[in-house]
Amino acid sequence: MRNWVLIALIFSLILPLQPLHSGNNSSRTDLAEEITPFQPVTCMFELPSGIEDGKQVRCGYISVPEFHANPDGPKIQLAVAILKSQAENPKPDPLFMAQGGPGGSTIDSYAQTLLSGNDLLKDRDIVLFDQRGTLYSKPNLYCTEIDRLTIETLDQDLTPEESERLSYNALSACRKRLESQGVNLSAFNSLENAADIEALRLALGYEKINLYGVSYGTLLALHYMRLFPSSLRSVILDSVVPPQINFIPNVAATQDQAFTRLFNACQEDQACNREYPHLEKVFTEVVDQLNRSPSRVALTDYETGEVYPESLIDGDTFLAGIFQMLYATNLIPALPRMIYDAHRGDLQVFARILAIIVFDRSTSYGMYYSVLCAEDADFSPSDQNLTGVRPQIAEAEKRSPQAFLNTCKMWDVPPLDPSVDEPVHSDIPTLVLSGEFDPITPPVYAQAAAKTLTNSYSVIFPAGGHGQALDGDCQIQIIQSFLDNPYQSPDSSCIESIRQPIFYTRSTVVDMPVILRLLNLEPLPSLTLLGLIIALLFLWTSGIIFPIAWVIRRSQRPASAPAPTTISPITPPSSNDFSVTASNFSQTERKTPSLIKISSWLPPLASVLLSLFLTILAITLVRMVVENDNRLFYGVAGEIRPWFLLVWMFLLVSLGMVVACIQLWRRQEKSIAIRVYYTFLAIAVLFCVTALGFLGAIIPFF
Numbered sequence: 001m002r003n004w005v006l007i008a009l010i011f012s013l014i015l016p017l018q019p020l021h022s023g024n025n026s027s028r029t030d031l032a033e034e035i036t037p038f039q040p041v042t043c044m045f046e047l048p049s050g051i052e053d054g055k056q057v058r059c060g061y062i063s064v065p066e067f068h069a070n071p072d073g074p075k076i077q078l079a080v081a082i083l084k085s086q087a088e089n090p091k092p093d094p095l096f097m098a099q100g101g102p103g104g105s106t107i108d109s110y111a112q113t114l115l116s117g118n119d120l121l122k123d124r125d126i127v128l129f130d131q132r133g134t135l136y137s138k139p140n141l142y143c144t145e146i147d148r149l150t151i152e153t154l155d156q157d158l159t160p161e162e163s164e165r166l167s168y169n170a171l172s173a174c175r176k177r178l179e180s181q182g183v184n185l186s187a188f189n190s191l192e193n194a195a196d197i198e199a200l201r202l203a204l205g206y207e208k209i210n211l212y213g214v215s216y217g218t219l220l221a222l223h224y225m226r227l228f229p230s231s232l233r234s235v236i237l238d239s240v241v242p243p244q245i246n247f248i249p250n251v252a253a254t255q256d257q258a259f260t261r262l263f264n265a266c267q268e269d270q271a272c273n274r275e276y277p278h279l280e281k282v283f284t285e286v287v288d289q290l291n292r293s294p295s296r297v298a299l300t301d302y303e304t305g306e307v308y309p310e311s312l313i314d315g316d317t318f319l320a321g322i323f324q325m326l327y328a329t330n331l332i333p334a335l336p337r338m339i340y341d342a343h344r345g346d347l348q349v350f351a352r353i354l355a356i357i358v359f360d361r362s363t364s365y366g367m368y369y370s371v372l373c374a375e376d377a378d379f380s381p382s383d384q385n386l387t388g389v390r391p392q393i394a395e396a397e398k399r400s401p402q403a404f405l406n407t408c409k410m411w412d413v414p415p416l417d418p419s420v421d422e423p424v425h426s427d428i429p430t431l432v433l434s435g436e437f438d439p440i441t442p443p444v445y446a447q448a449a450a451k452t453l454t455n456s457y458s459v460i461f462p463a464g465g466h467g468q469a470l471d472g473d474c475q476i477q478i479i480q481s482f483l484d485n486p487y488q489s490p491d492s493s494c495i496e497s498i499r500q501p502i503f504y505t506r507s508t509v510v511d512m513p514v515i516l517r518l519l520n521l522e523p524l525p526s527l528t529l530l531g532l533i534i535a536l537l538f539l540w541t542s543g544i545i546f547p548i549a550w551v552i553r554r555s556q557r558p559a560s561a562p563a564p565t566t567i568s569p570i571t572p573p574s575s576n577d578f579s580v581t582a583s584n585f586s587q588t589e590r591k592t593p594s595l596i597k598i599s600s601w602l603p604p605l606a607s608v609l610l611s612l613f614l615t616i617l618a619i620t621l622v623r624m625v626v627e628n629d630n631r632l633f634y635g636v637a638g639e640i641r642p643w644f645l646l647v648w649m650f651l652l653v654s655l656g657m658v659v660a661c662i663q664l665w666r667r668q669e670k671s672i673a674i675r676v677y678y679t680f681l682a683i684a685v686l687f688c689v690t691a692l693g694f695l696g697a698i699i700p701f702f
Contacts, residue, residue, distance in 0.1 A: 035202045036063045044079060044136045045107060048116045057115060058082045062203045066187045068195040078196055079136035081107050083114055083126040093208050093233045094125040095483070096197065100215025102371035103364040105135035119476050129200055133188045133367030139181065141188065141366025143174035150358060154299065155310040164403050171369065172410055178366050186413050188370035194223040201231055210483060214238040214467045215441065222424045222449070229428060234486035236479060238433040239441040239466050242449035244423045248376055248404060249383040251440065252397035256389045258326050258439030265500060266336045272503040276336040286342045287392045291315030297351040301359040313347060316396045321354045326439040327466040330630050333501045337634070349633045373408035374416050381405065423452040429486030430456040431479065435464025457482065457489050463501045474498055504634060512635035512696040515621065519632065525695065532691040535684040536610055542603035542681055549674060550600070596669050599660035603681045606653045610688060613646040644700045647692060654685040
């Protein structure tokens with residue numbers, strides 16, 4: 001018994017990222033008479049700090065025909081965000097970007113990242129547009145019914161039949177609602193979508209454009225290449241499915257291949273294999289165990305703040321979640337550890353990431369099914385080949401093709417002409433990008449598309465997942481090199497530095513689980529950190545108080561006594577001399593201990609050590625946040641491990657302060673005021689030690 005609704009949701013969130021197959025049976029290539037002016041509006045998304053609406057970015061809408069073959073018919077509004085180049089004289093040909101799905105929002109996916117200082121904006125404008133039916137465009141084919149079903153069934157243990165029935169009913173209700181609002185679902189397909197790009201180019205007045213597409217966006221770009229070749233300067237295809245391949249029957253096989261690559265990569269990595277040996281065996285045990293006895297975890301909807309404490313996670317849900325995480329290049333290094341954590345019963349990090357997937361509200365499922373059912377419902381369930389596929393994957397996927405076809409029968413949109421599945425032949429300069437770990441659009445798909453693109457350059461990122469463009473400096477460098485000269489093979493030498501994923505092991509991650517709680521502003525760790533900072537500030541006062549006290553003591557010291565009278569060596573000693581000798585011996589015994597002598601130096605030294613450590617830790621955390629470093633789920637970057645020696649030096653100095661404080665009171669050294677002040681310093685330093693222990697900063701050095 002499993003939560004098949006949750007499994008179906010996870011896989012439906014995977015499938016919208018995939019390319020689809022289209023053709024040309026209803027679009028027109030002459031769209032000049034359809035041009036409508038760009039209508040500026042206040043940006044429909046939150047702008048990063050320092051970015052001015054109308055200056056660095058211009059937002060607006062253009063109207064396009066519902067069917068381009070009927071320009072006088074109903075209209076659809078496309079949301080557009082034009083990101084202005086940082087150059088004084090930008091290139092005349094902008095970069096248009098198309099998100100995957102179908103149903104994904106280009107503006108939601110890229111606007112904030114690109115506006116936060118990305119080199120792709122270096123010398124040309126970037127035009128982001130939400131495809132018809134997606135988030136900011138009008139109408140938006142969003143299915144709120146899917147959201148309600150997801151929330152209602154998070155804690156339910158459903159059979160496959162129950163799950164399919166509930167999902168079918170929710171989608172049916174969504175379809176009826178959209179139709180009642182006047183939405184013509186047949187208008188939402190890749191052919192009309194491609195014509196929209198041409199209408200947008202004309203409306204904005206560009207002679208030629210560079211077009212980037214990712215996942216489904218690659219197929220959209222291929223359609224545009226076929227329909228409007230003269231409008232293109234260059235094309236970038238990122239994570240490709242060529243039109244001649246139907247990806248749906250192949251999902252189980254490509255998924256299985258991605259897991260094989262993950263397990264092999266960990267085995268070949270010395271550190272990963274040492275910490276996570278027999279990864280595939282452990283993964284299989286986790287899936288089987290969770291299917292026998294599902295776990296309950298808390299899933300947090302980060303948009304609403306609602307927590308669902310009894311969400312059910314079984315083996316198939318775990319498998320689907322790990323599969324989804326293989327899409328993200330920056331999550332791949334965490335997967336071996338996540339699998340081992342699950343084997344130990346710890347699903348905390350898995351649940352945090354799963355919640356982001358489950359409660360994502362950026363995908364328009366109406367658009368998704370309208371496009372898919374028109375283009376990819378031309379297969380038979382028998383086309384699915386499960387030979388050699390791992391039993392757990394085969395079991396989870398065997399029902400998917402028929403369930404998809406059942407949904408398409410209900411969705412009832414007309415199929416496109418079979419000619420849409422023909423390969424695209426073009427000599428337009430094309431950069432083809434692939435990730436070696438891509439679980440749904442593997443490099444062989446890109447190779448199939450490139451065969452009929454005579455001026456294409458293929459680049460495979462050995463550590464990459466699904467969608468490469470913004471995964472790192474190397475990717476941006478290659479894209480920029482291609483855009484500078486599309487007729488020359490781009491410089492891809494930087495790939496040598498990212499040959500394999502850098503898995504999360506002891507050498508790359510310092511375990512400090514409380515860090516994520518701090519970043520989420522949870523009360524207890526936040527108050528602990530605040531107390532640590534206040535105690536540290538109090539320690540710093542010793543750098544002022546003790547120098548002042550030293551100056552005062554020096555100014556109050558009496559003048560030097562006269563030199564003693566020389567005693568003749570022939571003078572016999574008197575009885576009083578023995579008493580003087582005894583007195584000197586007593587004073588020697590009461591000589592001030594060295595620890596008390598240096599006691600005034602210990603608090604400032606402790607302040608310096610702790611301040612230096614916290615500064616290095618803060619700088620590291622800021623860098624990790626800016627770089628979206630997922631090691632934050634576990635702690636901090638392993639490169640700073642040697643700096644944790646400062647913590648242990650602080651602990652030794654703290655111990656010295658406590659001992660010195662005890663000696664000051666026992667020996668009645670220094671003034672009462674100084675002793676009381678020193679006692680408070682010792683209490684502050686003990687609080688700092690306790691806080692460091694709570695924050696997990698003591699053990700990581702070892």
